[in-house]
Amino acid sequence: MYDTASTESIRKIFSSSCRPPPLPCPSAAAPSPAWILLEPLGYVADRTNASTAEASSSTGHTVHVTICVTDPLGVSYVCVHCPGLKESDFSGRPSVVCSEKDFLLLSISFKSAPHAREGLDEYFVYKAGPGRPSLRLLPGPYPHVLTCSDVGLLPRDDGDHFVLATPSFTMDRWVYDLHLFSSMTWTWSTKVAFADISSDVRAKVSTIIRTSKVIQLGGGTLGWVDLWRGILVCNVLDENPVLRYITFPMLMPGHREAAKTSPWSIRSVACSNGLIKLIEIEKHERPDDEKSYDDMDKLYESDCLEKPKVIGWRAIVWYRMTSWDHWRKGCVVYDKEISVDYVRHSMMLPELKDNSAGELTLENLIASYPVLSLTCHSDDVVHMLCESKSDKCESKYCKKKKWMITVDLKKKILVDLAPFTLEGYFSSADPSALSNYLNVAPERGVAGSVARRGEETEDGGE
Numbered sequence: 317m318y319d320t321a322s323t324e325s326i327r328k329i330f331s332s333s334c335r336p337p338p339l340p341c342p343s344a345a346a347p348s349p350a351w352i353l354l355e356p357l358g359y360v361a362d363r364t365n366a367s368t369a370e371a372s373s374s375t376g377h378t379v380h381v382t383i384c385v386t387d388p389l390g391v392s393y394v395c396v397h398c399p400g401l402k403e404s405d406f407s408g409r410p411s412v413v414c415s416e417k418d419f420l421l422l423s424i425s426f427k428s429a430p431h432a433r434e435g436l437d438e439y440f441v442y443k444a445g446p447g448r449p450s451l452r453l454l455p456g457p458y459p460h461v462l463t464c465s466d467v468g469l470l471p472r473d474d475g476d477h478f479v480l481a482t483p484s485f486t487m488d489r490w491v492y493d494l495h496l497f498s499s500m501t502w503t504w505s506t507k508v509a510f511a512d513i514s515s516d517v518r519a520k521v522s523t524i525i526r527t528s529k530v531i532q533l534g535g536g537t538l539g540w541v542d543l544w545r546g547i548l549v550c551n552v553l554d555e556n557p558v559l560r561y562i563t564f565p566m567l568m569p570g571h572r573e574a575a576k577t578s579p580w581s582i583r584s585v586a587c588s589n590g591l592i593k594l595i596e597i598e599k600h601e602r603p604d605d606e607k608s609y610d611d612m613d614k615l616y617e618s619d620c621l622e623k624p625k626v627i628g629w630r631a632i633v634w635y636r637m638t639s640w641d642h643w644r645k646g647c648v649v650y651d652k653e654i655s656v657d658y659v660r661h662s663m664m665l666p667e668l669k670d671n672s673a674g675e676l677t678l679e680n681l682i683a684s685y686p687v688l689s690l691t692c693h694s695d696d697v698v699h700m701l702c703e704s705k706s707d708k709c710e711s712k713y714c715k716k717k718k719w720m721i722t723v724d725l726k727k728k729i730l731v732d733l734a735p736f737t738l739e740g741y742f743s744s745a746d747p748s749a750l751s752n753y754l755n756v757a758p759e760r761g762v763a764g765s766v767a768r769r770g771e772e773t774e775d776g777g778e
Contacts, residue, residue, distance in 0.1 A: 358410035543579035
């Protein structure tokens with residue numbers, strides 16, 4: 317059945333008229349957070365702070381880009397403003413293509429342009445520092461539409477330059493055209509990349525890699541990640557680049573028949589200091605009173621009866637070095653094993669209360685969209701979006717309460733939580749170190765206007 321209400325809601329979420337959520341007005345004395353969770357979709361909105369940079373589009377429009385930053389339990393975002401243009405002049409919301417260190421690649425879709433029947437997609441490179449931030453238009457022609465799933469950004473060691481890399485299929489199996497953009501020459505070039513893939517992988521893995529993101533694996537090596545199946549690996553700086561393939565562990569049992577869902581909601585991968593980590597969250601049914609016959613020598617009648625089922629979740633972490641030929645299992649953690657020790661957590665989130673046991677627990681929450689911390693080589697800290705199982709909605713369109721939580725899976729403790737402010741949409745936000753290079757305090761004379769504009773958008777995204 318055609319759901320007009322749902323379709324209208326989705327249209328509003330992706331429309332350029334979607335309003336940014338308010339953020340706390342930063343203090344001039346407060347340092348920027350070391351890293352942020354960056355929303356993949358930006359906003360068309362007039363925001364100004366010390367991070368604002370300016371450039372011109374190919375058609376002469378002035379483009380202002382501002383980074384609106386909050387601590388990782390909130391979601392930071394990018395705002396784009398073109399003086400003289402209305403929201404209706406944009407085909408949709410701006411999007412973050414990729415971000416590494418102090419660089420960010422941003423896509424802006426203008427609805428109309430000379431000699432462009434279907435509008436104009438343009439790409440801008442934002443650099444946070446040192447000194448004042450800068451913004452430059454990426455020159456075309458582009459090899460294809462550039463998205464977060466196929467473009468890798470590789471900052472160079474000098475700190476001033478970068479390389480963009482994006483592969484495309486050729487007519488030959490396991491041969492790719494590797495399109496490269498160098499900021500040193502400010503031009504595009506193309507290399508042919510051949511695959512060095514084992515016969516087992518060739519037989520079982522399609523050449524069509526449905527990538528979800530691109531990660532840095534060290535040196536000049538990037539990894540194009542298919543969250544269902546594995547990583548296509550290539551050193552893009554080699555004169556004759558070679559592709560390798562790292563296969564992921566099998567999906568958890570509850571997901572093996574559900575490959576049509578979004579992989580972002582159940583899996584995430586990150587690499588730090590050469591260590592790749594893969595996390596998966598499985599929603600599953602379990603007995604309310606879980607006992608194993610393996611541990612029982614005597615069975616009472618009550619033990620023989622089928623136990624009522626409850627919905628819960630568990631998380632598993634796999635890890636490997638890029639040079640290894642195997643994965644090692646890390647943490648396997650169930651929701652009921654995670655301890656919640658802080659009184660302030662129970663005050664913020666009454667749903668944590670287990671009335672029968674008088675304890676705090678995460679069993680009443682359903683977790684999804686895991687995001688590994690930037691220091692994944694040294695910890696198992698993960699950020700997750702949660703919603704209450706106990707909320708009772710009078711209609712299917714009601715909005716459940718949601719929170720962003722931080723859990724240390726190795727220590728099995730809840731680290732922190734906060735209400736989730738984005739309405740109706742969430743695509744896993746990637747951790748970004750961009751904030752570490754920013755001065756995001758309001759500029760003199762505009763702090764009041766920024767705060768007022770935030771107050772006008774208390775409803776968040778429409």
